[in-house]
Amino acid sequence: MFRADSRSTLVVACVFAAACGGQPHGAPTRVIVPRGASFAQAADSLARNGVVGSPRMFRVYGRLTGGDRNIKPGTYLLKHGTPWKDIVSALNGGRGLVNTITIPEGYTLAQITPLLARTLKVPTDSVEAAVRDTALLARLDIPNPTLEGYVFPDTYAFPVGTTARQAVREMVYSFERRWKPDWDSSLVDLKINRNDLVTMASIVEREARLPEERPVIAAVYYNRLRRGMLLQADPTIQYALGHHVGRVLYKDLEVASPYNTYIHKGLPPGPVASPGSASLAAAANPANVPYLYFVASKDGHHEFRMTLDEHTTAIKQIRAATPVKKKPAPRMLAMASTGSNSPSAASRSGKTSSRSTSKTPAKTVSKTTSKASGTTAKPTAKKATSHASSTRKRASSGTTSASR
Numbered sequence: 001m002f003r004a005d006s007r008s009t010l011v012v013a014c015v016f017a018a019a020c021g022g023q024p025h026g027a028p029t030r031v032i033v034p035r036g037a038s039f040a041q042a043a044d045s046l047a048r049n050g051v052v053g054s055p056r057m058f059r060v061y062g063r064l065t066g067g068d069r070n071i072k073p074g075t076y077l078l079k080h081g082t083p084w085k086d087i088v089s090a091l092n093g094g095r096g097l098v099n100t101i102t103i104p105e106g107y108t109l110a111q112i113t114p115l116l117a118r119t120l121k122v123p124t125d126s127v128e129a130a131v132r133d134t135a136l137l138a139r140l141d142i143p144n145p146t147l148e149g150y151v152f153p154d155t156y157a158f159p160v161g162t163t164a165r166q167a168v169r170e171m172v173y174s175f176e177r178r179w180k181p182d183w184d185s186s187l188v189d190l191k192i193n194r195n196d197l198v199t200m201a202s203i204v205e206r207e208a209r210l211p212e213e214r215p216v217i218a219a220v221y222y223n224r225l226r227r228g229m230l231l232q233a234d235p236t237i238q239y240a241l242g243h244h245v246g247r248v249l250y251k252d253l254e255v256a257s258p259y260n261t262y263i264h265k266g267l268p269p270g271p272v273a274s275p276g277s278a279s280l281a282a283a284a285n286p287a288n289v290p291y292l293y294f295v296a297s298k299d300g301h302h303e304f305r306m307t308l309d310e311h312t313t314a315i316k317q318i319r320a321a322t323p324v325k326k327k328p329a330p331r332m333l334a335m336a337s338t339g340s341n342s343p344s345a346a347s348r349s350g351k352t353s354s355r356s357t358s359k360t361p362a363k364t365v366s367k368t369t370s371k372a373s374g375t376t377a378k379p380t381a382k383k384a385t386s387h388a389s390s391t392r393k394r395a396s397s398g399t400t401s402a403s404r
Contacts, residue, residue, distance in 0.1 A: 024086075028077035030098070030157055033091065039068035042091060051078050051087065058084060067092055075100050077157055098157040103171070105153040105276035106205045108239065112151055112274070122164050130168040140172070142195060142270070149198045149271020150175050178277050186284040190222070199267050201275035201283035206235035209300035214282035216304055219289045229292070231261040239272035298322055 029049045033042045039062050040055075047055040062068030067088035076096040078087060090096040101119040103112055109131055117124040131147045140150060151168065152175035158167050187197060200218060208214045221231055234248050240257035253260070259268040275283070291304040293311035297318050305311040 024079035024082045026080050028079050030100075031076045031078055033071060033073050033076065035073040037071070037073060039071055039091075042071055046078070046087065049078075050080055051082065052084065058087075062088060072097070074098075075157060077159065094160070097160045099160060099162070100155065100157045102155040103151065103153040103274065105279070106202075106273045107153060108273050109146055109148050109151065110242070116164065116167060120158060120162055120164060120167060126164040127168070130164040133165065133168065136169065136172050140176075140194075144195075144270040147172060149202050149274055151274050152178060153274045153276050178280070180281075180284075183280070183284040190284075190286075195270060196267055197283050198275065198280070199269075199271045201279040202271035202273040203231075203233050203235050204282050205275040205279040206238075206273050207233070208279070208282075209296070210302075211278060213302055214279055215285060215287040216289055216291065217294065217302070218282045219286035220291050220294055220304065222286050223290065223292055225266065227292070228265065230263075230265055231267070233261045235272050236261040236268050239268075 029051055031045055031049050031051060033045060037045075040059050043052065043055040043058045043062070046052045046058065052058045059068070061084050065085070065088060071091040072094040074094065074097040076090060077098050078090065078096055099119045099121075101116060103115070107115075113127045113131065114124060117127045120127075131151065132145060133147065136142075136147060136150075137144075140147075142150065147168065151171045154171075154174055156167070156170065156174075158170070183197065184194075187193060190197070192200075200221060203221065204214050204218050207217050221233070224231060236259045237248050237252055237255065238245065240255045240259040241252060245252060253262045258264060259272065261268060289304065290306050292306060293308065293314075294302040294304045295311065295315050295318060296302050298321075303314040303318065305314055
């Protein structure tokens with residue numbers, strides 16, 4: 001009996017010694033306690049993440065202190081070496097709880113704002129005010145009224161009670177941490193500023209399906225800019241419209257907006273989405289290629305060409321390889337060549353949603369010359385669009401098609 005009491009006393013002493021030892025250190029670790037989880041399951045989760053060394057002893061500690069009876073589910077941020085009494089206190093009181101949010105690459109502020117408001121449980125207008133933070137706009141030298149493009153796409157864990165302004169600042173700080181010093185040298189070589197580079201990266205982000213094509217897509221756009229050609233980038237039309245459209249039609253190309261790159265030369269005033277690191281790197285280091293045109297195939301890869309004739313041939317080859325549907329689509333593509341009636345690709349809403357650039361003719365970028373004016377009446381058509389003023393035709397139904 002005496003030996004049993006001694007062993008029990010020794011175990012209790014060891015448990016409490018383990019509970020009190022150590023000092024919190026390092027970066028906080030995210031620990032998830034699922035809804036309905038027992039204290040034992042929470043102990044296992046803490047052990048897997050290295051917050052406690054022995055889940056068994058931690059369970060014993062919980063029983064002895066009564067801390068195992070009322071734990072709150074959620075995501076916690078806890079540091080290694082945190083005393084067990086503090087961990088149990090956090091689990092019982094919900095302290096250290098965080099709200100997690102994932103911002104996919106290619107999301108716009110219009111998509112991020114309601115998502116962040118729901119995650120933080122704050123009013124939407126508080127987020128709208130935060131993305132117009134004048135101090136951040138001035139520090140980053142952003143010439144636009146919002147932080148569009150600078151709210152870095154990533155997964156964040158915000159402690160419960162985080163304000164919209166605090167969250168947005170952390171997201172912008174993440175952008176600054178990801179910015180590489182050598183990209184500043186690229187700005188000089190490309191003769192652009194940082195806002196231009198982020199803008200180009202945002203277009204690339206919305207266009208690219210394959211990672212290896214990002215630098216090539218960026219190069220096509222830079223080549224067109226150097227030649228004074230209109231970009232005619234469909235992502236800029238989607239942004240100018242202010243809402244998602246399944247297909248870009250001719251009427252959409254006439255939207256009155258400085259972001260409409262079908263009627264305004266050069267880059268748009270600012271980013272049209274939040275680009276990730278890969279697209280920023282592509283915009284800073286475009287491929288050394290001479291291409292001016294590209295067309296997307298059904299599987300998402302692009303065919304890049306130097307001349308309009310080559311580009312037209314590529315379009316025909318892609319169409320020839322695309323099965324013909326028995327029933328025509330109810331509407332023609334805004335920029336499809338005459339005779340095409342396949343549905344266009346939906347604009348990408350982020351990595352988590354499907355972003356097909358085009359289904360039958362796929363994305364095109366083309367250029368024609370207006371003989372009447374003697375000036376270049378360009379074209380890039382993307383996501384199954386193509387546009388040339390000298391060949392544009394309008395159907396009586398209000399939908400359009402064009403042949404090049």
